[in-house]
Amino acid sequence: MSFESNFNAFDEWISQRHPDQQEYLQATREIAGDIIDVYNANEEYQQFDVLRRLTVPERIIHFSVCWLNDAGKVEFNQGWRVQHSGLIGPYKGGLRFHPTVNESILKFLAFEQSFKNALTGLPMGGAKGGSDFNPKGRSQHEIMRFCQTFMTELQHHIGPNTDVPAGDINVGAREIGYMYGQYRNIHNRFSGTLTGKGLSFGGSHVRTEATGFGLIYMLQAVLEHHQQAIEGLRIGISGAGNVALHAALRAAQLGATVVSLSNSRGCIVNNNGFSEADIQWAIAHKANEDNILTALQEHAGGDWHDGKTPWDAPMDIALPCATQNELDEDAAQTLVHNDVAFILEGANMPCTDAARKVFEQHHIPFVPGKAANAGGVAISGMEMAQNASFQRDSYSQIDKTLQQIMRDIHQKMVEEGTHNGRTNYAKGANIAGFKRLADAMVAQGI
Template identity: 75%
Template sequence: MSYQSNFDNFNEWITGLFPDQKEYLQATRELARDVIDIFNAHEPYKKNDVLRRLSMPERIIHFSVPWLNDQGNVEINQGWRIQHNGMIGPYKGGLRFHPTVNESILKFLAFEQCFKNALTGLPIGGAKGGADFNPKGRSDQEIMRFCQAFMTELQRHIGPYTDVPAGDINVGSREIGYLYGQYRRINNRFGGAITGKDISFGGSHVRTEATGFGLIYMLQAVLKEHHENIADMRIGISGAGNVALHAALKAIEHGACVISLSNSRGCLIVDKGLTTADINWAIDNKAHKDNILTALAERVQGQWHDGKTPWQEKMDIALPCATQNELDGEAAKTLLQNKVKYVLEGANMPCTDKARQEFDRSEIPFVPGKASNAGGVAISGLEMSQNASFRRGSYTSIDETLEDIMHNIHQQCVDEGRENNRINYARGANIAGFRRLADAMVLQGI
């Protein structure tokens, strides 16, 4: 007997199972709302109940991480790995170390990762993981010991053909090095069990830049579709990490006027626009400054606003690149009142559901993170391939491949999201990713 569904009974089912997991519920509801008609129109999808099955993680691994701090005292953190769906390849997704990490956040990230990875066209499934460990204020030795303790447990659940983690918030090249070193020591094996490695031991060119560069390649494709050009566009960017800084760098290189960056403490506004030299300075110095944006404000004579976000400023393009649900419905209304023309997510679900609804009602192009944020995992997939073949591509060739992948994702969104005289990029991305995963699920059986 096939399973017939509508959005309301799907929502009742998923909410009944996980009533307190707001991020996870937001992600699954947004997907279901866009694909429910596709699901009901295909008998094999209904017969195999693919919508509900795709909404449930295949495996949740939860473990404790005891480790010694510099005073010789035992500290205990919680660690997770959510292996959400492996239908089209080994599980793939980042590790996040942050005190706000919990099961709901990691489940939503893993869920989104499945559809993001499917859009790349690469044979990789979706996962996410991390710990409630806060590296801020910790010594390098403490971070190393924590990473080693975390990997001692995680290593039994991952591998090149099983699950390949990467970095995420607070897990950069230093942490990846410590994690991979512990994996290699325990398993006595050198291979592609982790991506984001340093170029000296199996890493890929362009990996640090990939998500930010990929965001701008997607933006250029969207602008071309709408017969516009990035040159002289006013772009507001939130965040001050790799994604935000490299998106700013690439946008400025193509003639855009980038007016903002932000972090948890506030935002920097530079009305005349930041320069390539400004962004390169921030990239080179961010590890050595308590607040790189206040230091940058002094350097460029910009305006620093404590506790504020960039979304009150006038801009043609908004690129939220910080964290989930940072741009809410009121901020969306302000952007629309100020005549914003395009919104592309550079982070994972940085727009709330109310913000997305505001953009949808206005019919401006809005591109969700599962499409516009896919550059990082695309290059991670290429790093896996390079590790398997013991060959490394050049910077230029990998950057060109990244651009091709982002343009292909854009075309999938256009093909599935065209509605009369507009393109609904969010719906297009959800449907395209859903079709690939649902087809694999049908073909592999229950």
């Protein structure tokens, strides 16, 4: 059977099942297209129907969250936990609180998380969850009450050997703390049920920095593979959250020139680059500013572009770190025109299919989020191990381990994705993750 007929049959099958879940369809099609030859060459994979089975979540939990606001009125939100794959370990993945959260987004994130976690080499399955609750403008007491009510339902479905959630968009150490406190009160048990906790009650060093730092460590590995160094290179970053700011910080510390950051209101471009001190200032003051980027402009200079993205600025390396499908075909063409040399995804699937095709057509190395932003979940896995052993490693030990994990992921992509002297990082990541999950599925039967 030809590649085309296999892929088309799969695409027709999954499109008919989930016609309205575009993010989920985008993620599954992308992986299926890269691994179909591997699937067809393995009789056991076909016998156990691993391709279709790996695209279907093992469990989707959907629940209501009714809570009291400060005015004493009942508010209602929806909550989800998508437990996609537990083949290689407890379900693991973040919780997101944002009004755009829906089942399609969480299914795509949980699917990607399963492959990301497989790439780390750690024993972690894949999951994602959250709520359409919007914490913006809410009081601290309202956020606490919501987190406690959310956990009152979620606690039925998680545990240190079952499912270990972490933070994601709008879920930081504060929210994790509120949820963990509720879990502990209900179960009368101190355990590693959540990661991303504060250092005072079982958290890990480097967790806050891990995704952004890991992105830069992956960039270093890619550059070394192409006989280049990071010093002096111009790096454009989108986003102004945890990942973007810590990626900018580590890049500046290593001698790169960070020329941009962005948020939903626009972008800031500084052709001279933001210094390490500038970025440290933004990290320190972010919580107290209505728009940290306009505040950063006043503090450090640069040009603010209202309603714009940073991809028009000349840069050697593009690191999209904001949200899914933020970098489209037009932006990709602009980057190519401006001679961008490398693209690494700091967010989950921030490049559209059309953008990815542009990069591939021009042979520009492109590292997908499932590999490039795996540093966060890698440190979450280490936090699980530290909680289980009632120990804590030092900051420097964990940072060194993070660097090694990112280099190991890079090596897997090179091994699986190199053909005729050129490495297709996206294909290498998808094949490496697929093989680990597929082999575990075959070994465990049906």
